[in-house]
Amino acid sequence: MTKVLCDVYKTKKKDETYLYVSRKDALSRVPEALLEQFGKPELAMTMILTPEKKLARADIDKVLKALDEQGFYLQMPPAKETYMLDLFCKLDKE
Numbered sequence: 001m002t003k004v005l006c007d008v009y010k011t012k013k014k015d016e017t018y019l020y021v022s023r024k025d026a027l028s029r030v031p032e033a034l035l036e037q038f039g040k041p042e043l044a045m046t047m048i049l050t051p052e053k054k055l056a057r058a059d060i061d062k063v064l065k066a067l068d069e070q071g072f073y074l075q076m077p078p079a080k081e082t083y084m085l086d087l088f089c090k091l092d093k094e
Helices: 032-038 060-069 084-094
Strands: 006-010 018-022 043-050 073-075
Touching: 006 060, 018 060, 043 060, 073 084
Parallel strands: none
Antiparallel strands: 006 018, 006 043, 018 073
């Protein structure tokens, strides 16, 4: 797989969570259980993926492999920094 026209969907259920699917397959290869958890997919963008492309928060090789093998790639939000969690905990206690 050298080039993939990819649709990227976002969800209102969880910030910074994105579902990548190839345009030709659309959401047909995404398991129903995942779609239920994801909620109503909203198209965020369409782009052409190639092995040379750089993605901000995902490894392009993993994305392309997942699209080829399972039909989708789920990008979860980045982990929160430990010191940031401490700030929220302190605010909750006050």
